[in-house]
Amino acid sequence: MEAYGYQEQPPLDHxxxxxxYLLIAPSLTLQDPALCRFCIRHPELQPSNIIVSRSSDSTWRVVGLLDWQHAPILPVFLLAGLPERFENFDDPISQSMARPSLPEDSDDLHGSEQSRAKEVHRRRLVHYHYIKNTEEYKEHHHTALLDPMGNLRRRLFCHASDPWEGETLALKDDLIGAMEIWETLTGGGAPCPVVFDAEDVHETMQLDEARRGANETLEACRNIIRFGTEGGGYDTQQAAEGGCVGVGQVGGGTR
Incomplete structure (x- = not known):
């Protein structure tokens, strides 16, 4: 990583x-038994993993999900969240949970501008309907989603439990965040058992800013050349004519 001067990072830091994390973990659990109930959740809810079937009246029905091998079994408050392909939290319309709509002048847009407007609208719709349906059908999941400290709890857990790949900044950054809002995060009581000095915090923030900048640049390059994290993107042109097919094959599109 450029921020580290391309030097190997020792595992001792991690x-x-x-x-x-182990010191603060006992204080991160919730008191609500419903949110501590263990559940299983599919980790990669993407079109190629969803099997659908078209009925005689041409409606589609989900009949199966593939690739459960990495599905976690955890308390609801740690599983809550939107699938990566559905979330759109960086968008202010999605943040406000206002019902999305296309711009009034969308029919007058041409070429890439109209395509862009439709894609923005699609992302907002997916985000909106996922949360609305969660609210209607999965009350406890929706309650966990509304927890303002939920994202930090889940990030801490994920960064601590994921296999180490030579980088520990994300976990340390969240540990500092937990220290800074400890009373809000835990409801008060015992003081935070983890303390970072001001100089360490400053250095970590500088490294994190450099890391975020590098990640944003990489993501922008991937978007330009339509290249995913696990290989090149391509367009599928297969249309479903009946029977059971993967959602990723219905109507074509980029996968």
Whole structure:
């Protein structure tokens, strides 16, 4: 990583942060038994993993999900969240949960501008309907989604439990965040058992800013050349004529 001067990072730093996480983990659990109930959740809800069938009246019905091998079994408050392909939290319309609509002048737009407007609208719709349906059909999941501290709890857990790949900044950054809002995060009581000095916090924030900038640049390049994190993107042109097919094959589109 450029921010580290391309130097190898020792695992001891990550081990130290894991030990810090273990110190605060008991204080991160919730008191609501419903939100501590263990559930299973599909980790990769994407078109190619959803099997649908078209009935005689041409309506589609989900009949199966593939690739459960990495499905986690965790308390609801740690599983809550939107699938990566559905979330759109960076968009202010999605944040407000206002019902999305196309711009009034969308029919007058041409070429890439109209395509862009439709894609923005699609992302907003998916985000909106996922949360609205969660509210209607999965009350406890929706309650966990509304927890303002939920994202930090889940990030801490994920960064501590994911396999180490030579980088520990994300976990340390969230540990610092937990320290700074400890009373809000835990409801008060015992003081935070993890303490970082001001100089360490400043250095970590600088590294994190550099990391975020590098990630944004990489993501922008991927979007320009339509290249995914696991390989090149391509357009599928197969249309479903009946029977059971993968959603990713219905009507074509980029996968």
């Amino acid at each position: 081990i130290e942060n894991l030990n810090r």
